[in-house]
Amino acid sequence: MVGKKTFKTIISMLLIGTTLFGCGASSTPVNTMGEKPKNKVKIGITQFIEHDALDSARKGFIEGLKSKGYEDGKNIEIDYQNSQGDMQIAQTIAQNFASKDKDLIFAIATPSAQAALNATKEIPIVITAVTDPVKSGLAQSMESSQNNVTGTSDAVSIKTQFELIKDLAPKAKSIGIIYNTSESNSEIQMEEAKNVSKEMNLNVIAAGVTNVNEINQAIDSILSKIDVLYVFTDNVVASSIPLLVDKCYNKGIPIIGSERGQVLSGALATVGIDYFKLGFQSALSAVEVINGKKPSEVPLSTLKEMTLSINEDAIKKLNINIPSSILDKSEKVKNEIK
Known part of the structure; x- marks a missing residue:
């Protein structure tokens, strides 16, 4: 017969094993740090200024996320901020996003992207409407940023x-x-x-x-x-x-x-280029990150059309x-x- 202490030990081990097995079997996407994210993925959107191109990129990004099953208010939580062309405000927004521990930052335009990277080297950053991510100091190359940045460039000839x-x-x-x-x-x-x-x-x-x-x-x-x-x-x-x-x-x-x-x-x-399509393409990169890839593993891209x-x-x-x-x-x- 099994003693009371031995029986309790077996039960405890079974409970621990069940818990661990449940975590391992979770279909919830993991972030780039290998941790289980919150129920809703928190996404901070920082846009440098309002005009048609950047507004379209933001709308395309949201639609791109939705096409992959990520919808605001359901399984993601979007916090949109606009710095109205003021670099100091862009920096403040980025710092706030970093301190609030967002799961991902979507930075629209070069100044917002630079502010985001200055604010955090840990939180994944997806950029768009950046002419040259390499010369702007956001990435080591288009093939791999070698940091926490990925996304799209709006470079045209x-x-x-x-x-x-x-x-x-x-x-x-x-x-x-x-x-x-x-x-x-x-x-x-x-x-x-x-x-x-x-x-x-x-x-x-x-x-x-x-x-x-x-x-x-x-x-x-x-x-x-x-x-x-x-x-x-x-x-x-x-x-x-x-x-x-x-x-x-x-x-x-x-x-x-x-x-x-x-x-x-x-x-x-x-x-x-069509900035809505550019934003949509950025969302596809974001989904790869949300589902577990490191930003450095997702190449930066341009819109060919x-x-x-x-x-x-x-x-x-x-x-x-x-x-x-x-x-x-x-x-x-x-x-x-x-």
Whole structure:
């Protein structure tokens, strides 16, 4: 017969074994630290500023999560914060997310991504709308960040955009560019634009700004010297498209954008990416992380699909002729331009 003490010991061992077995059999996704996450995966979304491209990326991310079975209020909990173009606020948001021990941070745009990485080297960070993650100090390479970052880049070829300028405004020689001197994303694009302009015998006339309030003065300083205005995927400048449209179109100066949202806001044309699709693609990377992969094991990616978008109302406002060979292969959008 088994003694009372021995019997109690056996029961205790069976209970412990059952508990351990139950944990091992759990289908709940694990995080990159190998720990069992909370019932709801806590996701902090930090967006640098509001404009069509970044808003679309956020919506695409949420939809991408949903397509894989992760829905806010059910098995994930989303905390969305917007820094309204203020880097200090972006840093505060990132620090708060880190201190509240989010399971994952989704950082939209370069400044928000940099703030998130400065705030935590442990919590997985999925980025999007970052032109060059490597040059921006967010990753060692596109193949592997070698840290807690993965996600998508919105890099587009400036040479392709300048070729579009040649097609739509063949007489243009001077390209105006307003860029944010405090954003590495813009500095990188500025360097590429200068190199491409030399190859294509174009003259770049640039004006630097540090915030939205300086846009008006910057465009006024170059307006009389340029034939076309080109707009980067620069968050500060992109949020001011309506102002730039008003200033430029009254002088008959076309605006070429770097992404579709800028055309929807009034720019004449672009060969760009769909930021909703970019955000959706970012969500697929996030799901890999939620389900147990380390961010460094998930390569960073770009969106290969490019679309020529032309604003029909801008054509009318500028009273210009665009070859049918270009119009026929473009996506036509409308934006009422006063």
